[in-house]
Amino acid sequence: MRGRKVGIIGAGAVGATAAYTLSMMGTCHEIVLFDIADGVAKGKAIDISQASYYAPQGTIVNAAESASDIKDCDVVVITAGVPRKGDMTRADLLMINAKIMKEVVTNIKENSPEAIIICVSNPLDVMTYVCHQITGWSRNRIVGMAGALDGSRMAYQIQQLTGYNAGQIGSLVIGDHGENMIPLPHKISVGDIPLSELVSKEQMEQIINRTKNGGAEIVKHLGTSGYYGPGRAIAFMVEAILNDTKTIVSSSVLLDGEYGHKDVTVGVPVVLGANGVEKIIELELDADTKEKFDISLRSIENGINVLKDNNFFT
Numbered sequence: 581m582r583g584r585k586v587g588i589i590g591a592g593a594v595g596a597t598a599a600y601t602l603s604m605m606g607t608c609h610e611i612v613l614f615d616i617a618d619g620v621a622k623g624k625a626i627d628i629s630q631a632s633y634y635a636p637q638g639t640i641v642n643a644a645e646s647a648s649d650i651k652d653c654d655v656v657v658i659t660a661g662v663p664r665k666g667d668m669t670r671a672d673l674l675m676i677n678a679k680i681m682k683e684v685v686t687n688i689k690e691n692s693p694e695a696i697i698i699c700v701s702n703p704l705d706v707m708t709y710v711c712h713q714i715t716g717w718s719r720n721r722i723v724g725m726a727g728a729l730d731g732s733r734m735a736y737q738i739q740q741l742t743g744y745n746a747g748q749i750g751s752l753v754i755g756d757h758g759e760n761m762i763p764l765p766h767k768i769s770v771g772d773i774p775l776s777e778l779v780s781k782e783q784m785e786q787i788i789n790r791t792k793n794g795g796a797e798i799v800k801h802l803g804t805s806g807y808y809g810p811g812r813a814i815a816f817m818v819e820a821i822l823n824d825t826k827t828i829v830s831s832s833v834l835l836d837g838e839y840g841h842k843d844v845t846v847g848v849p850v851v852l853g854a855n856g857v858e859k860i861i862e863l864e865l866d867a868d869t870k871e872k873f874d875i876s877l878r879s880i881e882n883g884i885n886v887l888k889d890n891n892f893f894t
């Protein structure tokens with residue numbers, strides 16, 4: 581069993597919601613928030629601490645004055661980053677966020693050397709790769725949060741379509757956390773009944789398309805991306821690690837031969853427990869899914885190559 585101190589770097593919408601959710605769940609003993617923007621971590625830490633007064637279990641929520649004050653954490657969640665603005669290309673954004681990641685991860689390596697890192701910053705799979713490269717840690721200790729969120733978005737679509745209780749709906753999304761993600765509704769069950777017995781082929785396609793569009797749909801209505809879904813998905817993963825629950829959840833991990841690929845991070849089902857990624861589950865992929873998986877992998881490798889071409893790792 582690990583200790584119960586969680587660091588969250590980036591106390592914006594997603595980071596703060598993860599902290600709030602964790603404190604309401606009583607999952608950890610202490611949360612430390614850090615944000616580069618003056619006052620953000622402090623203000624949110626105070627607010628969440630006061631909300632915790634009414635939580636079933638008290639959680640200490642503090643703000644770190646500097647990144648190096650995120651010390652001796654058991655889990656560190658990284659949500660630091662900047663969103664894409666006006667004239668930025670995807671490659672520009674990639675370089676900017678990778679530099680932020682390098683700085684943040686160097687600090688974690690120094691100050692929380694035993695931690696397990698949950699990477700949340702986008703582009704998710706490439707940023708998770710950066711965490712591996714910068715830490716050089718064994719690959720079980722770094723995991724990207726993607727499938728937990730995309731899976732909840734798929735379950736939502738199934739619930740909306742069928743009207744059946746969300747709690748009994750499975751979830752499985754693999755591939756990148758982007759436009760080539762691969763929802764696999766035909767592989768899941770609802771209340772132990774295979775979904776393929778409950779919906780038509782057309783409805784199955786609808787579920788896939790709506791899941792892929794899940795993040796964009798929120799942006800369309802809200803003008804900004806979602807944070808309750810991501811915050812809760814992060815808390816789900818933190819809980820699996822701190823409580824050593826051996827929970828199966830799709831996550832972005834570094835492959836080393838699994839699925840026929842090496843040296844690339846991508847979403848696949850894994851077992852999460854006290855050691856982080858305790859196992860990578862290799863699904864049998866049919867020819868169509870395998871083709872989609874390879875396309876998805878190539879899109880991630882393209883991002884990694886932008887960094888390599890810019891000598892980011894040297």
Ligand code: APR
Nearest residue numbers: 590591592593594595615616617659660661680700701702
């Ligand atoms: N160190 C610490 N915090 C940083 C740093 C840094 N070097 N650089 C930026 N930040 C902080 C920003 O000040 C901001 O408060 O990261 C926070 C990001 O929060 P938001 O802009 O509100 O973004 P959010 O919606 O929370 O998303 C965070 O998660 O889902 C992904 O795509 C999303 O990459 C994004 C990340």
